[in-house]
Amino acid sequence: MFTIYTIVNNKMSSTVATRLPEKDIREIEKFAEEEHTDKSNFLKKLIYKSLREYKIRRAFKLYSQKQISLGSVAKQANVSMWEVFGLMAEYKVNLNYGIHEFKEDIKYKE
Numbered sequence: 001m002f003t004i005y006t007i008v009n010n011k012m013s014s015t016v017a018t019r020l021p022e023k024d025i026r027e028i029e030k031f032a033e034e035e036h037t038d039k040s041n042f043l044k045k046l047i048y049k050s051l052r053e054y055k056i057r058r059a060f061k062l063y064s065q066k067q068i069s070l071g072s073v074a075k076q077a078n079v080s081m082w083e084v085f086g087l088m089a090e091y092k093v094n095l096n097y098g099i100h101e102f103k104e105d106i107k108y109k110e
Contacts, residue, residue, distance in 0.1 A: 052078075060093045069104035070097065081105075 020028075032042035059076040062068045068076070074084045088095065 056087060056091070060087075060091055063096065064093060066096055069100075071105035071107070 028039055028042060032039045035042055035045075037045075056077045056079070059068065059073040062076075063070065063073045070081065070084055074081050077084070077087075079087065087093075
């Protein structure tokens, strides 16, 4: 059996609905209780973390394919350049950096 779970964003008044197996709903309820929050806030927290992770991974994928510069990684992932360098180690991303990338990053700074 599936349950429809709705998330309402208080700032933008947007609603997202999805069907989840009962097993997942029970886990969400359990974890939300452990976190001393309600299911909606717990799910929002998970979604924000997942979106951040997705943006970082997507930006590094494009960077690894030499489609974007480090400055563009920072912009697309919505993090600072300093954070990009730290995340590179965490995500095991090699530095692809030349004069072209340097010029792109200078444009990003301006």
